[in-house]
Amino acid sequence: MKQIAIGPEKKLGSAVVQGCMRIADMSEEAVDHLIKTDLENGVTFFDHADVYTDGACEALFGKVLAKQPGLRDQITLQTKCGIVRGNGDHNKAFDFSKEHILETVNASLQRLQTDHLDYLLLHRPDALVEPEEVAAAFDALYDAGKVLHFGVSNQNPLQIELLKKSVRQPLEINQLQFSIMATGMIDAGINVNMTVEGANVRDGSILDYCRLHDITIQAWSPFQFGFFEGVFLDNPKFPELNKKIDEIATKYGVSNNAIAVAWILRHPAEMQVILGTTNLTRVVESAKGADVTLTRQEWYDIYQAAGNILP
Template sequence: MKKINIGNGEISASEISLGCMRMANLSNKEASFLINTALEEGINFFDHADIYGGGKSEEIFAKAIDMNASIREKLILQTKCGIREGYFDFSKEHILESVDGSLKRLQTDYVDVLLLHRPDTLMEPEEVAEAFDVLYSSGKVKSFGVSNQNPMQIELLKKYVNQKIAINQLQLSITNTGMIDSGINVNMKVDNGIDRDGSILEYCRLNDITIQAWSPFQFGFFEGVFLDNDKFPELNKKIDKIAEIKGVSNTAIAIAWILRHPAKIQPIVGTTNSNRLRDICKASDVTLTRQEWYEIYRSAGNKLP
């Protein structure tokens, strides 16, 4: 598994991360097998959130891996906070309480990364800055980031916080390419030319913010996977053809397509199937040509200007 430098380079992480949202659905034995499969494949970065399984996903993870100091040193743990039932909450009180809850459930003294989970329009950045200072100075959080935020939201946060924003977790898959489309269709009077996120792809590259791609196999907003889906015949035909040439699965090609981008995007894969995870990890050994990348992009229904 290849490594990437996260944000300011203080974290060297596997270029593919295991998302633990569905871990609450697994038994301890199943979760243990999945986590150890990830480690065997070279994955050392694990993505959590306080809301995943109502906190149970973090609990299952820690129990399944039999968390201790020796094991903890091998892991890069990321968690998120800010989503509550029916609203978002970036208050200092909630951030601090959420982190303490995650630390307890994960059976650790610190997390490597904390992300603010989706934007809170009622955010008071001064409060966020105070919370970050407390968490950083106490050693409970080593690095910070955001999720689903645009450049101006990040700039507002950066005006107040003392720590670098190292990560922005955004939806990206072959069928959800808004951040790429607008950069290709500049000055074009077409739907794909609409910049809906403030050139977030280029902004993150300019500011050394690592983009993490969530739901890399999904189309729409959790409408299903595009692989082996009759709604995307041309896309699957192209992916399957390239997968056969490369000698890997279609899942590996879908991830290799994201990894091919020079922004060094880190996909968050949420599979709970260990065999599928092994197949996905082969993406780290696959390099798509520029032509193959654009062929896949176009087969998803995108037209080049």
């Protein structure tokens, strides 16, 4: 498995990350099997959030860790905080206050049955953020050895700069939606000085900003189109794209999942890819994408097959 040098400290992490958002309905035995399958295929990085099924995902994962004490040392464990859930799946608020961060991280540690997190990310921007509050929380967590590294999720350059005004720890990761069918981060850079729709910069050039500041991008929803509208692989809505992906998959002797992963990892930003699937076959197939290096022409062929036009 290809390793990614994360953040300015260049701590190594697997190029493919196991997202744990969908494990709540699994048995302990199934989660244990998932973790072991990940490790067997080089996936050592696991992503959580305190709001995933109201903490049930963390709690289930923690039960598996507790039964195998040596397992914690084999993995990199990450969670996110800052979203306040309302009824159902709707967000009630965002909260980056010191009190909320400390409370939710301590709860996550308890559920995960570990004494520390390798990474803590702030989950979506809080419009009422006070950087001094975040800094105080991060200092307390870092000094206590509860969190080793920090980052953000779905934030633009100026939001990160605002945090950096007070936060003394490096912000090493930014989770952002990116896939073959969600290419907003690169469209504007390709269409500089053009009048087409793709030329509009909507994210403050976050991709270039992260590369300039040694912030590792973690690409979420690598197989989705739109905002959780469905997968594009094997979807009859996208015949040209799937034809091109299948053609390249055949060349490399891998699945279409692997090519979708390889397309993201081919970008020189050195991103990580977060898998949302818990299907063991798809996990194995997707992990193989880290060992495929697409040619420059193949990368652009896929980009254009997705409906993008080069100027």
